[in-house]
Amino acid sequence: MTYFPEEVVEHIFDFLATHRDRNTVSTVCKTWYRVERLSRRSVFVGNCYAVHPERVVARFPGLRSLTVKGKPHFADFNLVPHDWGGFALPWIEAAARGCPGLEELRMKRMVVSDESLELLARSFPNFKVLVLISCEGFSTDGLAAIATYCRVLRELDLQENEVEDRGPQWLSCFPDSCTSLVSLNFACLKGEVNAGSLERLVARCPNLRTLRLSRAVSVDTLSKILARAPHLVDLGTGSFTIDHRAEAYHKVMGNFIKCKSLRSLSGFWDAAPHCLPAVYPICGNLTGLNLSYAPAIQCADLIKLIRQCSKLQRLWILDCIGDKGLAVVANTCKELQELRVFPSDFYGGGIAAVTEEGLVAVSSGCPKLNSLLYFCNQMTNAALITVAKNCPHFTRFRLCILDPKKPDPVTNQPLDEGFGAIVQSCKDLRRLSLSGLLTDRVFLYIGMYAERLEMLSIAFAGDSDKGMVYVLNGCKNLRKLEIRDSPFGDAALLEDVGKYETMRSLWMSSCDVTLGGCKALAAKMPGLNVEVINEMDESDEMEENPCDLDKVEKMYVYRTVAGPRNDAPDFVWTL
Amino acid sequence: MEEDFRKGEECPQLLDLIPNERDWMVNGVGGVGKRCGVSEEKKLELRLGLPGGEDWPAVIGKTEEHSVESVLSPGRYKLSKTSGINPSSVGAKRGFFDTVESKTEAFQQQQQQHAGFLQLQAKGKELSQKTNGRAEQQSLERKACGFSAAHGSAAAPSGNAAGANNSSQTRTATTPVVGWPPVRSFRRNLASTSKPPLESENGGLKPAIKLENGGKGLFMKINMDGIPIGRKVDLKAYDSYEKLSLAVNELFQGLLAAQRDPLAAGNQKNPEEKPAITGLLDGNGEYTLVYEDDEGDKMLVGDVPWDMFVSTAKRLRVLKSCELSASSLVAHFVVVTSAFLFLSPGGSGRQEKNSNRVLERKGSVVHCALNICCFLASFGRCF
Numbered sequence: 001m002t003y004f005p006e007e008v009v010e011h012i013f014d015f016l017a018t019h020r021d022r023n024t025v026s027t028v029c030k031t032w033y034r035v036e037r038l039s040r041r042s043v044f045v046g047n048c049y050a051v052h053p054e055r056v057v058a059r060f061p062g063l064r065s066l067t068v069k070g071k072p073h074f075a076d077f078n079l080v081p082h083d084w085g086g087f088a089l090p091w092i093e094a095a096a097r098g099c100p101g102l103e104e105l106r107m108k109r110m111v112v113s114d115e116s117l118e119l120l121a122r123s124f125p126n127f128k129v130l131v132l133i134s135c136e137g138f139s140t141d142g143l144a145a146i147a148t149y150c151r152v153l154r155e156l157d158l159q160e161n162e163v164e165d166r167g168p169q170w171l172s173c174f175p176d177s178c179t180s181l182v183s184l185n186f187a188c189l190k191g192e193v194n195a196g197s198l199e200r201l202v203a204r205c206p207n208l209r210t211l212r213l214s215r216a217v218s219v220d221t222l223s224k225i226l227a228r229a230p231h232l233v234d235l236g237t238g239s240f241t242i243d244h245r246a247e248a249y250h251k252v253m254g255n256f257i258k259c260k261s262l263r264s265l266s267g268f269w270d271a272a273p274h275c276l277p278a279v280y281p282i283c284g285n286l287t288g289l290n291l292s293y294a295p296a297i298q299c300a301d302l303i304k305l306i307r308q309c310s311k312l313q314r315l316w317i318l319d320c321i322g323d324k325g326l327a328v329v330a331n332t333c334k335e336l337q338e339l340r341v342f343p344s345d346f347y348g349g350g351i352a353a354v355t356e357e358g359l360v361a362v363s364s365g366c367p368k369l370n371s372l373l374y375f376c377n378q379m380t381n382a383a384l385i386t387v388a389k390n391c392p393h394f395t396r397f398r399l400c401i402l403d404p405k406k407p408d409p410v411t412n413q414p415l416d417e418g419f420g421a422i423v424q425s426c427k428d429l430r431r432l433s434l435s436g437l438l439t440d441r442v443f444l445y446i447g448m449y450a451e452r453l454e455m456l457s458i459a460f461a462g463d464s465d466k467g468m469v470y471v472l473n474g475c476k477n478l479r480k481l482e483i484r485d486s487p488f489g490d491a492a493l494l495e496d497v498g499k500y501e502t503m504r505s506l507w508m509s510s511c512d513v514t515l516g517g518c519k520a521l522a523a524k525m526p527g528l529n530v531e532v533i534n535e536m537d538e539s540d541e542m543e544e545n546p547c548d549l550d551k552v553e554k555m556y557v558y559r560t561v562a563g564p565r566n567d568a569p570d571f572v573w574t575l
Numbered sequence: 576m577e578e579d580f581r582k583g584e585e586c587p588q589l590l591d592l593i594p595n596e597r598d599w600m601v602n603g604v605g606g607v608g609k610r611c612g613v614s615e616e617k618k619l620e621l622r623l624g625l626p627g628g629e630d631w632p633a634v635i636g637k638t639e640e641h642s643v644e645s646v647l648s649p650g651r652y653k654l655s656k657t658s659g660i661n662p663s664s665v666g667a668k669r670g671f672f673d674t675v676e677s678k679t680e681a682f683q684q685q686q687q688q689h690a691g692f693l694q695l696q697a698k699g700k701e702l703s704q705k706t707n708g709r710a711e712q713q714s715l716e717r718k719a720c721g722f723s724a725a726h727g728s729a730a731a732p733s734g735n736a737a738g739a740n741n742s743s744q745t746r747t748a749t750t751p752v753v754g755w756p757p758v759r760s761f762r763r764n765l766a767s768t769s770k771p772p773l774e775s776e777n778g779g780l781k782p783a784i785k786l787e788n789g790g791k792g793l794f795m796k797i798n799m800d801g802i803p804i805g806r807k808v809d810l811k812a813y814d815s816y817e818k819l820s821l822a823v824n825e826l827f828q829g830l831l832a833a834q835r836d837p838l839a840a841g842n843q844k845n846p847e848e849k850p851a852i853t854g855l856l857d858g859n860g861e862y863t864l865v866y867e868d869d870e871g872d873k874m875l876v877g878d879v880p881w882d883m884f885v886s887t888a889k890r891l892r893v894l895k896s897c898e899l900s901a902s903s904l905v906a907h908f909v910v911v912t913s914a915f916l917f918l919s920p921g922g923s924g925r926q927e928k929n930s931n932r933v934l935e936r937k938g939s940v941v942h943c944a945l946n947i948c949c950f951l952a953s954f955g956r957c958f
Binding site: 074076077078079134160188292293295342343344375400402404433457459484485 | 753754765
């Protein structure tokens with residue numbers, strides 16, 4: 001193979017689509033390593049602390065696209081302390097020094113400061129794509145810097161970030177010469193929006209295909225924007241309240257009709273039922289619909305809307321749709337691939353909710369269903385078994401029964417059999433979240449059947465260490481394991497320490513793992529960072545002499561070549 | 576994978592829904608090919624009732640122990656090192672009750688093991704109720720993140736019989752489990768933030784922003800005299816001192832009762848039987864609520880306006896009222912009388928503080944006297 005000139009080898013590598021494949025070929029021989037690293041354009045770092053930024057940049061000087069992920073997934077649910085880490089600045093600094101040709105940066109669950117955004121904006125003349133998901137630490141000032149200095153910006157995609165509002169002027173910072181925007185998503189911003197700037201920006205960007213507005217944008221502005229950009233493919237409305245008798249209502253409906261390319265709708269903040277008919281004209285073309293921010297819309301109106309969306313592939317909705325509504329989904333949306341049903345009522349009562357019936361209905365009506373996130377009040381084994389039979393193509397299956405440890409209400413059994421059926425039937429299952437009453441048996445099934453499983457989330461489940469051991473022994477492709485409030489202890493943790501080097505990370509909180517167990521793990525595996533997170537009070541006496549027998553509240557273990565991190569706060573101990 | 580699955584003959588009713596039983600069976604998947612012993616198969620045998628009579632009590636015992644442990648040791652890391660309390664005896668005392676319980680159940684189990692389907696069902700129901708009750712307690716006693724109403728243990732639909740049982744239990748849950756259900760903060764706040772921010776005004780934003788931040792919560796440590804385990808409260812979940820006082824009562828009532836009478840603690844007592852902690856704010860009760868502010872001063876809770884309290888408080892403490900020091904009581908008296916003389920100015924924070932009850936400064940009584948002088952000076956300034 002080394003008889004080929006390097007250009008040819010490089011050309012062959014171009015055909016390798018996945019990171020995994022490219023990583024693999026780079027280990028073949030020194031020449032291939034060199035060819036691969038110099039021609040590598042895109043790098044994905046699943047854990048920002050697994051490797052030093054400088055090392056990545058040194059190895060791949062030709063980097064154009066970088067993706068980095070920070071905090072563990074459970075940070076989304078407030079289980080990770082606020083200042084745990086995951087800082088973007090070191091990455092941006094390293095890239096600024098080593099890869100000036102960087103064009104795309106995607107970050108998830110990281111702390112991004114305004115300073116880093118400014119550095120980013122100024123350091124890369126060719127910067128085109130910025131995607132920040134579930135990040136925090138920055139304000140609209142940072143966005144202003146991006147708008148001002150990134151001359152060829154194509155995508156600014158802010159998904160579910162915590163952004164401090166410092167005023168609406170950031171939007172006006174896009175220079176008049178900026179005409180390159182293809183995708184703009186600022187739905188997560190909470191502050192005022194300068195409508196005029198927005199309209200002008202939209203007007204001068206003929207390639208704009210994705211636009212997701214924040215709640216501050218009125219229907220009036222939306223109407224004008226639609227008039228200027230009828231070629232939009234993906235639209236997130238702003239606040240969707242409008243008097244349906246008003247002329248503005250008919251105007252916006254008229255403008256919607258002109259949007260022949262519109263395939264995906266979201267937003268609908270504060271939408272009231274009488275506003276929905278405005279979008280009826282385009283429903284027939286929709287492949288994606290997100291109504292999960294509109295708690296005021298109840299089942300009947302949802303049904304009326306969904307009945308018109310026969311091409312829907314992705315549906316995000318609140319559980320007020322009810323089982324009845326899901327039956328309509330099953331009858332109408334035969335192309336459905338992804339369904340997310342979010343809980344609408346946290347504060348007791350559970351009046352409008354979905355049960356296993358809705359899920360069964362959807363599974364029988366939508367055989368292409370492969371991705372599910374379902375919050376419900378109850379689930380039965382029988383239902384899960386039926387779902388498994390109807391939809392063997394699940395790649396993501398996340399079920400959350402709101403009451404932790406709730407058994408099958410019909411038989412009072414744990415849900416082991418149901419989930420067992422899911423893993424046995426869905427051979428391509430990559431992601432699974434469990435809930436309800438579960439014993440060690442479900443983990444036995446998972447270990448046996450879930451061969452392709454890459455991410456598993458466990459809460460309030462299992463009886464003994466055996467459960468966790470089944471999973472660690474069985475799931476060959478497991479990359480992320482996150483466990484909370486389950487009775488797994490040191491024996492399970494230490495059963496197969498080598499396993500953790502084949503995984504990206506392990507999170508355990510409120511389990512039975514002790515400090516001694518964590519220390520033992522750290523001692524045996526120098527290639528892992530074993531972080532113990534203790535949010536303790538200075539006044540607590542035991543801070544001085546923590547005993548090895550003490551249970552650890554939160555533990556995060558991940559493989560790394562970077563060694564213990566140097567930016568860990570006081571309450572994080574790397575053993 | 577050391578254990579193999581049982582064969583198709585013993586397929587229980589539930590799995591009849593899968594017509595081709597062989598699909599449900601192991602089909603030489605992966606490295607599983609070994610046949611395990613009969614005893615293993617028996618263990619894995621699927622039955623409609625509770626799996627394996629002899630295993631179940633052990634299982635219950637474990638889950639209950641675990642649940643009880645979590646219930647009564649929310650500060651997990653702290654429990655075993657507490658001074659003055661022998662961890663093993665604490666564990667033993669609590670464990671004892673549960674062992675008794677589980678043994679009784681096991682006994683009843685074995686009695687009914689060969690009984691009919693319905694009895695097993697009933698037992699199962701009882702157990703599941705118990706499990707739910709435990710999960711209940713768990714949610715109650717977990718780190719009080721102070722979300723303002725129940726979630727996580729949301730009631731089951733009322734139509735379902737078992738659900739009705741559960742809902743009657745879940746309705747009592749007020750302090751939810753942290754991070755459950757697993758939904759991001761901005762979704763939790765959706766239902767409550769109704770008014771959208773308009774383009775030209777920021778008026779509607781405030782509740783939205785407040786709650787967004789509340790998604791993280793303002794968690795504050797709170798310790799109580801005589802109780803080794805500290806708790807946490809989310810100040811953003813309350814909007815008045817009254818509510819805070821009630822929450823503190825809720826947090827510590829159980830623990831206090833447990834301290835006083837550890838043996839009885841395990842009993843499912845009615846909340847009314849436990850002595851309520853009252854008079855936290857007015858100095859009349861057995862305990863008084865104090866806090867430490869951002870300047871390190873210890874203050875009595877209730878003096879400053881609520882918002883100011885939230886922004887300056889750093890830590891809370893529930894002190895025995897008799898332990899408020901003498902000197903501070905004097906200062907208290909002097910300042911209180913003066914406070915009576917003129918109403919609280921909307922002045923600077925420092926002035927307000929001096930006009931309020933300062934219990935203790937990191938320093939001496941002289942310091943305290945100095946404060947009184949400052950206070951008198953500010954008195955002059957304000958008028």
